[in-house]
Amino acid sequence: MRSKAAPRTGVDWFLTFLRVLLSGLVLFGLVAFLWQQIDPGNPLASAINPDANRLSWDAFQGLVISGLSQGAMYGLIALGYSMVYGVLGFINFAHGEVFMVGAMTGMITSNKLFEAGVWEDNFLLAILITVLVSVICSTVTAVVTERIAYRPLRGSPRLIPLITSIGVSFFIQNTSAVLLGPGAKSYPRLPDWLRDDIGIGPFDIEGKKLLVLVVAGVSMGALWYLVERTKTGKAMRAVAEDKEIASLMGIDVDRTIVTTFAVGGAMAGVAGILWGILFGSVTEFTGFLPGIKAFSAAVVGGIGNLGGAMAGGLTLGSSESLAPQLVLEPLGVTGHTQLKDAVAFLVLIFVLLVKPTGLFGERLSAEDRA
């Protein structure tokens, strides 16, 4: 972005200092943690936080698994951010709300199915119907949003659609609160086989978390096939590269953009169901934090890069779940689990400071990179 010859100003020095400080803290915390696992009485660990506990293997793998399953969900949402950013070059702030719509409609459908008895008799059929309904609702929400709020603004300065999408996010959130009532609403009880642990190698994974990982993997594979192997995907990549030339090549740009929103919405719908399965309840604010975290995941992985979005989601999810124990506790931060959400944002800031293009490189057209 800036020429190398530019003189280093105070701000640059401060940024360098910040980079070193953050990396140092993370490294220090990790070393103290590892040393503590080997020898609890060592001077480094006990000097800073003598109360730190050793982490058992069970607890550790529990953290890893829940981090990964949450991360897979973030990854699914992040795909929508990444694709829209790749194609239109703006942050669709309302994408988190699309995810919330998926979780909400999933809650309504599954409860209706539970009342009808289908949920308990034939769980697979019930979950299939639920996923179908959620995916349809999320997709419709995403497409309608694009049509009403974003299409008229195409070509305006980048911040204008971003502000609009904040409005959309606000609107959908409060629509849910007003129409469906505020507060948490719960999913029906999952069948036992999803609540039991399943042993895979050295890991004992709770069934629902395994399900989340599998579903995320399958969706990711399907998306990869769509984008890399089909004509629609080719059109999407072409539009992301250069809209004008793509239209000259006979690609219907408007339709491709709608497809992008639809696919992103469908992924968010799937993620919404996964949220319901993982946490069992949903509120109108469900979409807000996971949405921002998913955007962070997209940035961490390199925006515009679909594999990167998934990898970024997994990175963010696991660091969010592990960092409080691995880095914050050895540093003597009390009540570190309360800072879980803050960790997610710190990861974003850290990555943007150290490697602004994300861990796996961003893929954007020349005009969006500016």
Add this chain to the structure above:
Amino acid sequence: MSGTMNTDEAIVLAPARGAFDQDWRKLVNWGLICALALIFVSLTDMPDKLDKRVIVEPLLSMGYLSLIWIPIALGNLVTREVVLEGMTQHKKGLRELVAGVSVGAIGGAGLALLIWLLDTRDLSDPLVNWNDALLEVLSFGEGVGYGAIFWILASAGLGLVGGALHLLPTIANRLLFAISLTIVLTASLESALDDISEGFRLEWLFEALFEKKGGLSVQGAIILAVFAIAWVLVLGGQAKRGRAAVAARRELSPMKVNTVGLALIAVAAVVLPMFLGRLTNDLLTNVGLFLLLALGLNIVVGLAGILDLGYVAFFAVGGYTAAIMTSPSSPGLSPELPWWVAIFVVVFMAIVAGLFIGAPVIRMRGDYLAIVTLGFGEIIRLTVRSDWASGFTGGAQGILSIPGADIVGVATVQGTDPQQVLYLVIGFVAIAIYVSWRLENSRIGRAWMAVREDESVAEAMGINTVNSKLQAFVVGAILASFSGAIFAAKVGSVFESSFKILVSIVILVIVIVGGMGRIAGVAAGALVLVGILGGPNQPGLLAEFSEFKLLIYGALLIWMMLKRPEGLIPNVRRSRELHQEEFLQDAWLKAQANDDDDEAASGEVAPA
């Protein structure tokens, strides 16, 4: 419509088209939009919950108003045409009426369907407002058939009114607009007017306008209508001439402001609080606090073009610093400084926070910056709440028993006395307005605007973009921290829940709805939004709206960005930037008109 007013050559009107020469598909689409809008508003339960808020006593309540504006607006918009130069413009006639009626009727049919479904089905499981109370309000308690037929007819009639607005001369449209605005606004201000009329011994006027049990009386509405007509016909012309004179003077000396107007506002700010009651003072204090925040964000977003979504962080820094410095019960550090000394610490902390948050984000792309600042806002709130920092901030318990604001030992502003707090707020708002105004027209303000318009060009012009953006960040941070410090003294306690991201978004809505980059716009935005609808945690005059205000904020934000991104009271330069394309097009058209040679122009210039 406006085309007939300002162009030199009169546009020739083609004869009106036939009444049934319609684009029927478009009508059906608009009708369905109308139906969806009516059903949506009904299901939000606005008609029922706002029914108690009466506008004109037996005739109209806010609840029904939330429905009836829809067919009028859509019936009007469906036949609205953007008339470009060279296009044929037809005379308005029966065609517009037919279109309005059809849109309204389809909308009404949608509502009738809802009424029927309300009666026969029970969807109250997901939809919490699906109940008999809603049915009762929609069908006036007279049964389903009555309600259904009433709404189809009424909605068609309202659509007809909307279409008919096209046929009326401009002056009649303006009159109608002025009358309805005056009536609705006066009714919204009812409790404030009650309060003010007591202060000024004008109870007789209030009683003449309003009914005892709430709402304007019919005669009150007529008085207001007459007043509105007089305003438009007589006084409005005077004001316009005055404005033209001011504009002419500005042409001569652009730095001069209307000193008379400013002096009037200053006198009002000093005198008015003495005559106001508790309620209005408290309300204006909230408006002032948000105005202070909005003025700060206006510098950051409006002048420097940095979209800071974590602006609430500085509000929190101000509030918590003031609380820790002054409160005797602050858990960690408790110097118990007087408020006016604490304010220096607050400013210092705001500068530190502004630099600390600003420096890492300043080089980022504008949209990344938005999300990262939002992240910082959350980090600060989460940290303040956590056990880790609770030794200083009290965690979720917050900091209590903050004494009022002590001004250099001369006076003590009690947080419990709204009038004193209002004076304090007015003082700081005056400082903020002065600072904003001076900065805007200074070297640094011009640097900000240059950075906003094009960063690389600004840099090429020799502006240190990093420094000027950081300066904007810090100035914004200081103004927000003032607001936080007053907030702490006013409420007497601080909790992390007062500093949610929601606050940032509401401030952003105020700035955008009012007019980015324009002080008067921001002031109007704060007055209307916070004063009438209410802030994130503060009730406004329309307390019944508290459930819907965030929904309305969201819708307003979308609508403003789509239709009027420059805001209600726009900054001239900013609005030119936003409508650059149209300006270029106008220039292009003008060039074309001057150019006799047709074909040369059509090939060469491609509008960007």
